[in-house]
Amino acid sequence: MSTGRRQFLKAAGVTGLLGLVGSPLLKIFAPGELEASSEFREGAALTARRWSLVVDMKAFPTEESYTKCIEACNYTHNIPRMDNEKHEVKWIWPETYEHAFPDNYDVYLSENIESMTFLVLCNHCDNPPCVRVCPTKATFKREDGIVAMDYHRCIGCRFCMAACPYGARSFNWRDPRPFTKNVNPLYPTRTKGVVEKCNFCADRLYRGEQPACVEASGGALIFGDLKDKDSNVRNILRTKFAITRKPDRGTLPRVYYIIGGS
Amino acid sequence: MIEKALSGNKFYWAWVCFLLAVIAVGVASYIRQFHYGLGITGMSRDVSWGFYIAQFTFFVGVAASAVMVVMPYYLHNFKRFGRITILGEFLAIPAVVMCMLFIFVDMGQPTRILNVILYYTPNSIMFWDMVALSGYLTINVLVGWTTLSSQQKSVPPPKWVKPLIYLSIPWAFSIHTVTAFLYAGLPARHFWLSAIMAARFLASAFAGGPALLVILCLIIKRITKFDPGEKAIKGLVTIVTYALIVNIFFIGLELFTALYSQVPGHMQTFQYLYFGLGGHGKLIPLMWFSTFLAISAVVLLLVPATRTNQITLLFACASVHISLWFDKGFGFVIGGFVPNPLEKVTEYWPTLNELLVTTGIWSIGLLILTALYRIAISVKVELEA
Ligand code: SF4
Ligand code: SF4
Ligand code: SF4
Numbered sequence: 001m002s003t004g005r006r007q008f009l010k011a012a013g014v015t016g017l018l019g020l021v022g023s024p025l026l027k028i029f030a031p032g033e034l035e036a037s038s039e040f041r042e043g044a045a046l047t048a049r050r051w052s053l054v055v056d057m058k059a060f061p062t063e064e065s066y067t068k069c070i071e072a073c074n075y076t077h078n079i080p081r082m083d084n085e086k087h088e089v090k091w092i093w094p095e096t097y098e099h100a101f102p103d104n105y106d107v108y109l110s111e112n113i114e115s116m117t118f119l120v121l122c123n124h125c126d127n128p129p130c131v132r133v134c135p136t137k138a139t140f141k142r143e144d145g146i147v148a149m150d151y152h153r154c155i156g157c158r159f160c161m162a163a164c165p166y167g168a169r170s171f172n173w174r175d176p177r178p179f180t181k182n183v184n185p186l187y188p189t190r191t192k193g194v195v196e197k198c199n200f201c202a203d204r205l206y207r208g209e210q211p212a213c214v215e216a217s218g219g220a221l222i223f224g225d226l227k228d229k230d231s232n233v234r235n236i237l238r239t240k241f242a243i244t245r246k247p248d249r250g251t252l253p254r255v256y257y258i259i260g261g262s
Numbered sequence: 263m264i265e266k267a268l269s270g271n272k273f274y275w276a277w278v279c280f281l282l283a284v285i286a287v288g289v290a291s292y293i294r295q296f297h298y299g300l301g302i303t304g305m306s307r308d309v310s311w312g313f314y315i316a317q318f319t320f321f322v323g324v325a326a327s328a329v330m331v332v333m334p335y336y337l338h339n340f341k342r343f344g345r346i347t348i349l350g351e352f353l354a355i356p357a358v359v360m361c362m363l364f365i366f367v368d369m370g371q372p373t374r375i376l377n378v379i380l381y382y383t384p385n386s387i388m389f390w391d392m393v394a395l396s397g398y399l400t401i402n403v404l405v406g407w408t409t410l411s412s413q414q415k416s417v418p419p420p421k422w423v424k425p426l427i428y429l430s431i432p433w434a435f436s437i438h439t440v441t442a443f444l445y446a447g448l449p450a451r452h453f454w455l456s457a458i459m460a461a462r463f464l465a466s467a468f469a470g471g472p473a474l475l476v477i478l479c480l481i482i483k484r485i486t487k488f489d490p491g492e493k494a495i496k497g498l499v500t501i502v503t504y505a506l507i508v509n510i511f512f513i514g515l516e517l518f519t520a521l522y523s524q525v526p527g528h529m530q531t532f533q534y535l536y537f538g539l540g541g542h543g544k545l546i547p548l549m550w551f552s553t554f555l556a557i558s559a560v561v562l563l564l565v566p567a568t569r570t571n572q573i574t575l576l577f578a579c580a581s582v583h584i585s586l587w588f589d590k591g592f593g594f595v596i597g598g599f600v601p602n603p604l605e606k607v608t609e610y611w612p613t614l615n616e617l618l619v620t621t622g623i624w625s626i627g628l629l630i631l632t633a634l635y636r637i638a639i640s641v642k643v644e645l646e647a
Contacts, residue, residue, distance in 0.1 A: 086306030086608065099604040103527075120604075129449050135388035136377040155377050156300070156370015159388055161310040165450035167603040171310060171370065173301030192299035193370025246603075249449040 046205040048225035050145040052254040054233050054242065057116055059220030066094060066119050072216035078189045080179035089170040091198040092121040092213055103246055112260065122147060122168040122198040123245060123253030130160035145254060146200045156193040165249045169197045226254060263411055266640040267633035277632065281625045288622010291615050292367055300370055303616040308608035309599040313616055318364035320591035322441045323463060325357035325398065327471020329434030330501050336427050342493040346479065348638045351406035353475060356630035358399040363623045387443045394437040401430045414641045438463045451598045452527035462512040468505035470586035472498045473579040480576055488639045503563040506582055510556060531597045542607045545596060548588050555585035
């Protein structure tokens with residue numbers, strides 16, 4: 001866990017260094033290009049100036065397609081399956097439009113939207129209230145925009161949970177380890193009494209891998225650099241109408257939803 | 263002076279033993295919670311703060327209310343409060359201690375509490391709350407203790423006390439303002455996101471705290487040789503009355519904005535608290551009971567006959583205190599989490615273990631209060647003898 005943080009710091013350091021050498025090297029490639037980028041050394045980190053995620057709802061036709069993404073995340077990050085719903089831990093989960101976008105809901109919306117299932121997760125806000133309120137900097141925003149957590153520093157005050165307008169955070173109300181059956185050795189399990197949430201797969205990016213949910217989504221989730229005007233995400237956002245959750249809260253969410261039409 | 267807390271009749275000792283027993287149960291319950299995790303409480307992913315934080319909020323108010331006796335006496339030379347300023351200051355001490363304990367038992371990783379200092383983060387209001395509360399505790403201990411010991415020796419208090427007393431006045435306002443800011447600056451929760459929050463907190467504190475002080479004065483008058491004085495109590499009652507009315511007025515302002523604007527986010531929590539939301543309404547009886555108590559207290563406090571009669575006065579003050587306790591020590595915090603950010607309703611109700619930890623903390627507060635009052639009153643009685 002603390003190694004997680006150390007890795008982040010190292011990754012940030014590496015980014016800085018390479019930045020001096022030449023940033024073109026670090027351009028974040030679109031998923032297609034990424035596969036071709038085997039010249040990436042094993043372990044070379046994926047970096048960006050501002051990571052973001054686009055959810056293309058049209059590409060999520062079936063329950064199976066989004067369940068795969070959730071399961072990928074659950075396995076990758078050792079998400080426990082708590083037996084009590086009140087103690088639930090979830091990083092990415094399905095919601096209806098009404099709950100994902102409660103401020104934009106209306107009863108006469110298209111039936112199509114009514115039947116859609118939206119994957120919701122931490123928005124890695126550009127102006128994150130969870131970071132603002134955390135009394136220990138256990139939740140912090142990285143240079144690349146990822147709102148990350150240090151499970152070893154968190155005191156479990158849950159101020160961040162009160163502050164997040166998206167309900168993106170979970171608390172370990174009890175020891176989660178007995179509830180994690182299939183442990184992924186590449187990511188730490190947590191202890192009781194700390195908060196956790198989606199980390200935009202900072203651990204995987206460091207190893208040069210795309211986020212687990214993105215990899216499992218078959219193209220429905222698109223991950224890329226928002227600050228690079230030629231990036232995959234910018235290209236989509238330029239051409240398709242996308243919305244974010246609760247933009248009125250001033251948090252500047254960096255997870256976008258393309259709902260329909262082209 | 264401290265030895266005075268160690269002498270008393272058998273009722274005194276029976277009371278102390280009773281408190282110690284409740285504390286022991288509280289500690290045992292806390293140990294259980296420590297091992298199991300906070301899942302042993304009624305809190306959940308959706309209602310992630312519960313009784314502990316609500317009680318913390320309430321007792322910050324009680325602590326801040328000491329200023330209502332300190333300020334008139336020192337700033338406005340309101341002599342009648344001379345006899346009870348020490349009671350106000352000594353009430354603030356256990357109140358702050360309880361606040362700190364409530365925060366502590368609410369922490370998921372209590373052993374890491376020093377992280378708040380090691381990695382101090384001024385952009386977090388919690389940092390300022392820690393500064394405000396520990397500062398206020400220090401000020402009240404210093405001021406209360408030195409003024410009392412100089413009184414005992416019949417010498418004027420040392421010069422450095424005066425500035426500290428003046429400092430305690432804005433500091434008292436600050437502790438409750440900062441506590442309100444914990445809530446009032448969160449974009450996630452409409453119910454708390456209100457500019458009037460700090461003002462409302464102060465109004466309810468200045469009603470609830472002095473109401474408790476009136477009750478304590480009446481008890482002291484009954485069971486000790488010290489008489490806080492008719493006039494002092496009358497002064498307190500006036501404060502309680504106006505503060506209570508201002509508090510009700512502020513709640514009215516909140517209700518108007520929410521209900522007339524019809525903005526769903528603003529209305530939903532009120533709906534949940536008073537009428538229920540989507541078939542959920544565990545807090546409805548509490549909230550109406552609180553409303554009923556507040557209104558009857560206003561009546562009892564405004565009508566001269568009931569205001570001057572000790573029994574009805576006691577009743578009125580208890581109503582104020584209990585009403586605000588439900589409102590702020592329960593509904594306010596829980597309500598903020600309902601509905602959740604996805605507009606779903608999860609309800610909260612404290613568990614037995616949670617209540618035992620809570621009563622343990624109350625008893626620690628009462629024990630400190632008992633000891634401090636015992637000391638203060640012994641000194642006062644000796645001086646008057
Ligand atoms: S979605 Fe919530 S947890 Fe994630 S960065 Fe924004 S405020 Fe923080
Ligand atoms: S629970 Fe942990 S991450 Fe959240 S505000 Fe408290 S210390 Fe920070
Ligand atoms: S980005 Fe990674 S951590 Fe976040 S939801 Fe997807 S798989 Fe989970």
